[in-house]
Amino acid sequence: MHFVMMHAPLTAIEAETAARSRAAAIAVELSAAAVTFGQGERAVAALQATELRIPDGEFVALVGPSGCGKSTILKLAAGLVRPSAGVVVVGGREVAAKALRIGMAFQNPTMLPWLTIEQNVMLPLKIVEPYRSQFRRQRKASFRDKAHALLAQVGLTGFATRYPWQLSGGMLQRANLCRALIHEPRLLLLDEPFGALDQFTREELWSILQDLWLVHRPTVLLVTHDLREAGFLANRICVMSARPGRIIDDSAVAFARPRTIAMTFEPDFVALNQRLRDLITDARRAAPAPSEA
Amino acid sequence: MPRPEIRQKLASAGLIVLFFVGWEVFCVVSGMSDLILPRPSQVFVTLVQRLPVLWPHIVQTLVTTMIGFILGVALGILLGALIGVSKTAYDTVYPLLIGFSSIPKVAVVPIFVLWFGSGTVPAVLTALAICFFPIVVNIATGLATTEPELEDVLKALGASKFDILWNVGLPRTMPFFFASLKVAITYAFVGTVLAETVASNRGIGNVMMSASSNFNVPLLFAGLFILAALGVALYVAFSLIEARVTGWATRRNDLAAAA
Ligand SMILES: Nc1ncnc2c1ncn2[C@@H]1O[C@H](COP(=O)(O)OP(=O)(O)OP(=O)(O)O)[C@@H](O)[C@H]1O
Ligand SMILES: [Mg+2]
Numbered sequence: 228m229h230f231v232m233m234h235a236p237l238t239a240i241e242a243e244t245a246a247r248s249r250a251a252a253i254a255v256e257l258s259a260a261a262v263t264f265g266q267g268e269r270a271v272a273a274l275q276a277t278e279l280r281i282p283d284g285e286f287v288a289l290v291g292p293s294g295c296g297k298s299t300i301l302k303l304a305a306g307l308v309r310p311s312a313g314v315v316v317v318g319g320r321e322v323a324a325k326a327l328r329i330g331m332a333f334q335n336p337t338m339l340p341w342l343t344i345e346q347n348v349m350l351p352l353k354i355v356e357p358y359r360s361q362f363r364r365q366r367k368a369s370f371r372d373k374a375h376a377l378l379a380q381v382g383l384t385g386f387a388t389r390y391p392w393q394l395s396g397g398m399l400q401r402a403n404l405c406r407a408l409i410h411e412p413r414l415l416l417l418d419e420p421f422g423a424l425d426q427f428t429r430e431e432l433w434s435i436l437q438d439l440w441l442v443h444r445p446t447v448l449l450v451t452h453d454l455r456e457a458g459f460l461a462n463r464i465c466v467m468s469a470r471p472g473r474i475i476d477d478s479a480v481a482f483a484r485p486r487t488i489a490m491t492f493e494p495d496f497v498a499l500n501q502r503l504r505d506l507i508t509d510a511r512r513a514a515p516a517p518s519e520a
Numbered sequence: 521m522p523r524p525e526i527r528q529k530l531a532s533a534g535l536i537v538l539f540f541v542g543w544e545v546f547c548v549v550s551g552m553s554d555l556i557l558p559r560p561s562q563v564f565v566t567l568v569q570r571l572p573v574l575w576p577h578i579v580q581t582l583v584t585t586m587i588g589f590i591l592g593v594a595l596g597i598l599l600g601a602l603i604g605v606s607k608t609a610y611d612t613v614y615p616l617l618i619g620f621s622s623i624p625k626v627a628v629v630p631i632f633v634l635w636f637g638s639g640t641v642p643a644v645l646t647a648l649a650i651c652f653f654p655i656v657v658n659i660a661t662g663l664a665t666t667e668p669e670l671e672d673v674l675k676a677l678g679a680s681k682f683d684i685l686w687n688v689g690l691p692r693t694m695p696f697f698f699a700s701l702k703v704a705i706t707y708a709f710v711g712t713v714l715a716e717t718v719a720s721n722r723g724i725g726n727v728m729m730s731a732s733s734n735f736n737v738p739l740l741f742a743g744l745f746i747l748a749a750l751g752v753a754l755y756v757a758f759s760l761i762e763a764r765v766t767g768w769a770t771r772r773n774d775l776a777a778a779a
Binding site (some may be wrong): 270302305306307328329330331333335337339341350351353354406407410416495 | 542667669670672673674675676677678679683687688691694757
């Protein structure tokens with residue numbers, strides 16, 4: 228493939244994490260993982276036995292009809308939901324033990340209103356080791372610099388000491404992205420992070436996310452309803468069937484990076500979009516009636 | 521925009537002055553007996569003259585209120601945190617709490633007197649019993665309203681239950697907590713005076729009770745004025761603390777705490 232390979236200088240911790248996950252080579256692995264919520268009559272099958280292997284450093288987009296279990300896969304990878312059957316391995320270990328640093332962002336920015344933007348962005352550093360034990364000591368100033376650098380990258384210079392209510396929805400979502408990245412996660416889980424934004428902000432954030440990914444190379448799993456977004460950002464797109472979902476199509480996206488918005492209007496890209504659209508339309512049509520679940 | 525605010529404050533102050541002037545005029549014009557409704561000027565004179573005698577009682581009432589309030593807050597935080605964090609505890613404890621809170625608290629004073637004799641202890645206990653409930657409800661509500669998405673983000677980072685409680689649950693609860701303090705201090709005050717009236721030999725409640733049986737009506741009203749002043753002062757003090765500590769909550773209406 229013709230990616231522009233760029234590596235930021237690695238810190239000791241990063242090098243260690245990278246080495247460990249490279250040894251495993253697979254960042255996320257679902258083996259026959261199925262999820263059923265609830266029990267007895269009210270049980271809802273959210274996910275059929277699903278196979279998914281995501282090599283370290285890959286950018287995977289997950290698309291599919293609403294309610295098919297995309298968020299469920301994300302939560303499996305985050306260790307928030309246990310598989311009812313099958314196995315989920317993240318960073319070479321079964322989920323419960325946190326083997327990888329994980330960053331997450333949802334459609335709703337959920338900033339804490341009593342903290343400034345920089346404090347909100349620095350929240351993961353108060354929780355994740357090794358930052359956590361350094362937080363009270365002198366490192367705080369360097370953490371703040373780190374937060375400011377990230378905020379600058381997403382175009383929020385000068386808003387670090389504002390409070391969330393002083394920012395627009397799009398600005399909050401930028402800050403949300405920073406919060407997901409501040410602790411240099413090796414696995415980034417994004418659930419429709421740009422879903423509530425206007426077209427222009429969304430496209431701008433695609434480019435920012437691509438740049439960040441090119442520098443840090445985390446493994447990314449992105450859930451989205453926007454097929455252009457999937458095509459623009461991902462190396463690989465997985466399409467899911469209707470609920471209870473499974474992966475019905477898994478294809479590589481080979482466009483050169485860095486990709487540009489203009490590329491999304493070229494014939495190859497449009498053809499990819501069209502193919503994904505058809506797959507999802509068929510999946511929706513084939514959906515069983517809700518009562519048969 | 522300070523202008524409408526100032527006008528508002530002037531209007532409130534004016535209304536209070538008008539109320540006393542109206543009362544004075546009414547007494548003078550109607551020739552109302554002192555034994556039924558003394559003139560406010562009379563009451564103020566009594567208040568100033570008797571202040572040295574009244575002072576220990578004021579202190580007594582205040583101290584009793586504060587002790588009952590502090591104990592009530594401690595108990596309220598404990599119970600509120602318990603039922604706010606654990607769904608099981610919530611389901612188990614809540615019916616009992618509701619039952620307890622719906623008992624009119626005057627009814628428990630005789631029981632406290634029976635157990636502890638008349639005096640400070642029943643007053644403290646009455647204040648406690650009456651003021652802890654709003655704290656429990658507000659703490660529990662505050663803790664229970666954490667956004668599930670934020671909780672997911674933090675859990676994925678490996679946050680423990682305590683991390684989430686410390687970084688998100690507790691700060692989010694603060695506006696609810698301080699709003700409930702304001703209510704609780706008022707309740708504690710009511711409880712104290714109630715118990716003093718029924719069974720004590722000290723405190724403003726008791727002063728008013730004996731003034732009433734001696735037909736010392738100006739002193740009775742002086743007691744009432746003191747209670748009003750103390751009640752307002754306590755409420756204002758806790759409102760100011762609330763505004764300082766949880767100013768962020770008033771910027772966003774959807775987070776405004778329920779009193
Ligand atoms: N905690 C839960 N309890 C019960 N059922 C759930 C729970 N979470 C999800 N489900 C069900 O599982 C199914 C899949 O949910 P999921 O959130 O993974 O869908 P999704 O693909 O992310 O949908 P959308 O695109 O609309 O976000 C849905 O039918 C949903 O009703
Ligand atoms: Mg979803």
